[in-house]
Amino acid sequence: xxxxxxxxxxxxxxxxxxxxxxxxxxxxxxxxxxxxxxxxxxxxxxxxxxxxxxxxxxxxxxxxxxxxxxxxxxxxxxxxxxxxxxxxxxxxxxxxxxxxxxxxxxxxxxxxxxxxxxxxxxxxxxxxxxxxxxxxxxxxxxxxxxxxxxxxxxxxxxxxxxxxxxxxxxxxxxxxxxxxxxxxxxxxxxxxxxxxxxxxxxxxxxxxxxxxxxxxxxxxxxx
Amino acid sequence: xxxxxxxxxxxxxxxxxxxxxxxxxxxxxxxxxxxxxxxxxxxxxxxxxxxxxxxxxxxxxxxxxxxxxxxxxxxxxxxxxxxxxxxxxxxxxxxxxxxxxxxxxxxxxxxxxxxxxxxxxxxxxxxxxxxxxxxxxxxxxxxxxxxxxxxxxxxxxxxxxxxxxxxxxxxxxxxxxxxxxxxxxxxxxxxxxxxxxxxxxxxxxxxxxxxxxxxxxxxxxxxxxxxxxxxxxxxxxxxxxxxxxxxxxxxxxxxxxxxxxxxxxxxxxxxxxxxxxxxxxxxxxxxxxxxxxxxxxxxxxxxxxxxxxxxxxxxxxxxxxxxxxxxxxxxxxxxxxxxxxxxxxxxxxxxxxxxxxxxxxxxxxxxxxxxxxxxxxxxxxxxxxxxxxxxxxxxxxxxxxxxxxxxxxxxxxxxxxxxxxxxxxxxxxxx
Numbered sequence: 001x002x003x004x005x006x007x008x009x010x011x012x013x014x015x016x017x018x019x020x021x022x023x024x025x026x027x028x029x030x031x032x033x034x035x036x037x038x039x040x041x042x043x044x045x046x047x048x049x050x051x052x053x054x055x056x057x058x059x060x061x062x063x064x065x066x067x068x069x070x071x072x073x074x075x076x077x078x079x080x081x082x083x084x085x086x087x088x089x090x091x092x093x094x095x096x097x098x099x100x101x102x103x104x105x106x107x108x109x110x111x112x113x114x115x116x117x118x119x120x121x122x123x124x125x126x127x128x129x130x131x132x133x134x135x136x137x138x139x140x141x142x143x144x145x146x147x148x149x150x151x152x153x154x155x156x157x158x159x160x161x162x163x164x165x166x167x168x169x170x171x172x173x174x175x176x177x178x179x180x181x182x183x184x185x186x187x188x189x190x191x192x193x194x195x196x197x198x199x200x201x202x203x204x205x206x207x208x209x210x211x212x213x214x215x216x217x218x219x220x221x222x223x
Numbered sequence: 224x225x226x227x228x229x230x231x232x233x234x235x236x237x238x239x240x241x242x243x244x245x246x247x248x249x250x251x252x253x254x255x256x257x258x259x260x261x262x263x264x265x266x267x268x269x270x271x272x273x274x275x276x277x278x279x280x281x282x283x284x285x286x287x288x289x290x291x292x293x294x295x296x297x298x299x300x301x302x303x304x305x306x307x308x309x310x311x312x313x314x315x316x317x318x319x320x321x322x323x324x325x326x327x328x329x330x331x332x333x334x335x336x337x338x339x340x341x342x343x344x345x346x347x348x349x350x351x352x353x354x355x356x357x358x359x360x361x362x363x364x365x366x367x368x369x370x371x372x373x374x375x376x377x378x379x380x381x382x383x384x385x386x387x388x389x390x391x392x393x394x395x396x397x398x399x400x401x402x403x404x405x406x407x408x409x410x411x412x413x414x415x416x417x418x419x420x421x422x423x424x425x426x427x428x429x430x431x432x433x434x435x436x437x438x439x440x441x442x443x444x445x446x447x448x449x450x451x452x453x454x455x456x457x458x459x460x461x462x463x464x465x466x467x468x469x470x471x472x473x474x475x476x477x478x479x480x481x482x483x484x485x486x487x488x489x490x491x492x493x494x495x496x497x498x499x500x501x502x503x504x505x506x507x508x509x510x511x512x513x514x515x516x517x518x519x520x521x522x523x524x525x526x527x528x529x530x531x532x533x534x535x536x537x538x539x540x541x542x543x544x545x546x547x548x549x550x551x552x553x554x555x556x557x558x559x560x561x562x563x564x565x566x567x568x569x570x571x572x573x574x575x576x577x578x579x580x581x582x583x584x585x586x587x588x589x590x591x592x593x594x595x596x597x598x599x600x601x602x603x604x605x606x607x608x609x610x611x612x613x614x615x616x617x618x619x620x621x622x623x624x625x626x627x628x629x630x631x632x633x634x635x636x637x638x639x640x641x642x643x644x645x646x647x648x649x650x651x652x653x654x
Contacts, residue, residue: 040318041316067547070546142531143531143534146535192536203316205548208304208548210296210304218319
């Protein structure tokens with residue numbers, strides 16, 4: 001990911017972030033030209049961010065409950081995957097997602113974002129315990145979680161056999177875990193695995209959240 | 224991040240329209256807007272950009288009034304984003320600065336007006352008019368079904384019935400035409416029909432009128448010009464005259480409706496369900512054809528295998544992150560798991576599809592399901608793709624995905640098709 005131009009770097013550098021300061025940061029500061037995204041698109045995302053970050057606690061930061069509320073329309077519903085996504089968005093690991101983290105993380109899902117970033121993000125998502133590998137246990141845990149979510153009971157034998165089969169295809173060196181290179185190879189064999197890493201909708205973000213039109217801070221330049 | 228930020232020398236002013244588009248000549252001018260040709264500097268694609276002067280719209284208005292106008296602007300833009308139809312000019316994005324609003328649209332290089340003049344002095348051939356008219360009504364029908372009225376249909380300067388080189392009609396300026404005159408001095412919202420000679424009698428009055436009926440009147444005028452040019456259409460077909468008269472009925476209550484037009488003799492004379500290039504129908508952006516990959520297909524009697532990672536990815540794919548973005552949660556794909564024999568699953572999909580008026584094309588274990596053309600009136604194509612994977616022997620995962628078309632119809636389909644199976648609850652919200 002490229003840089004996010006920030007004029008409030010003092011706050012960043014200190015490692016401590018005053019919520020009120022963060023809340024007043026303008027979207028322009030997070031504009032990333034390398035993504036080929038315009039300030040307006042960031043402003044539109046900010047309109048969305050304002051909604052999400054003030055849905056329960058009005059402090060301009062997305063808390064886990066607010067994240068769950070957005071995903072499930074239910075702030076108490078937790079889910080293994082939702083938790084992992086929250087943790088990945090929370091780059092600074094301070095338990096909240098600020099606007100910078102939000103823009104940066106969603107940036108990976110932009111159709112223009114590099115494929116490499118998408119592959120890496122997905123790997124980190126499945127690497128539940130962040131060991132640098134997708135382990136057999138982790139994969140089984142995920143399958144169990146998604147089956148559980150669906151009130152679907154498969155016999156342990158069946159689950160074992162699905163996981164075994166996956167490992168026999170993906171774990172090339174047979175060490176019982178999938179490393180980054182094996183993951184990349186597996187993705188190139190099954191490109192649909194990262195289909196979920198692209199949200200074409202991000203291209204329409206200005207039409208989806210048009211409020212920025214009246215709030216924009218973008219100056220006029222010579223046309 | 225702080226280090227990266229300190230080295231940045233990006234000029235925030237560069238981030239405007241000019242960053243992505245190169246502006247060219249003026250294509251047209253309206254009351255408070257100008258339309259310019261522009262080119263996307265990355266893709267090289269031509270677009271048309273409609274530029275409004277925000278200041279001018281708000282100038283000299285009281286604060287409360289300004290708020291009303293601002294809300295109206297937001298609402299109009301949301302409408303533009305909703306309307307996606309092959310016969311409606313596509314709005315690509317919207318940009319804004321403190322002073323201006325830029326609406327970026329697909330550029331269509333031709334006007335219905337030119338076609339009329341080129342054809343002959345006395346309008347275009349009946350058959351040609353019939354063809355254009357179907358498209359116009361199809362677009363209008365679609366928009367009305369979304370609760371959107373046009374409010375300013377006309378094929379004279381500035382034209383908003385456009386025709387591409389391929390003969391495809393594109394209606395432009397949906398809703399937008401109402402922008403500059405949304406609110407009067409008291410802040411009372413009203414909206415008169417755009418252009419006097421296309422204005423239905425009831426729309427010239429200051430009380431509310433039914434926008435859909437006014438659109439039909441305007442289409443009636445357009446049809447008249449198409450077939451008559453600027454001369455009275457004395458030679459015209461009796462049925463044609465009758466249709467025009469029914470559309471130009473001064474009483475909006477007895478004026479013909481779109482549904483009635485589909486029973487009209489002249490309208491149906493050369494009627495053929497419209498065929499749209501698939502890419503232009505895309506509601507969902509994914510392509511209709513999910514090609515069965517050679518390697519994954521295996522023997523034709525066995526569906527492709529899924530794996531645990533693909534299951535996780537699918538599960539994640541159609542909900543979580545996307546839900547963050549969607550204001551309205553629309554379910555356009557689903558998965559169910561079935562332990563029925565594979566032939567039964569396929570049969571159930573086929574029978575359901577046929578009972579709902581779809582036709583089915585099968586290849587390996589993928590089925591492309593499209594609405595039969597005679598039913599595809601308003602939404603153009605309705606397409607759904609289903610794919611069957613084997614999880615473990617005797618357990619199958621069936622993916623059902625809407626490619627384009629109406630959500631309701633899709634819901635109806637997947638509800639029926641997954642009956643008696645276990646649905647993977649990846650998407651928790653239903654609309």
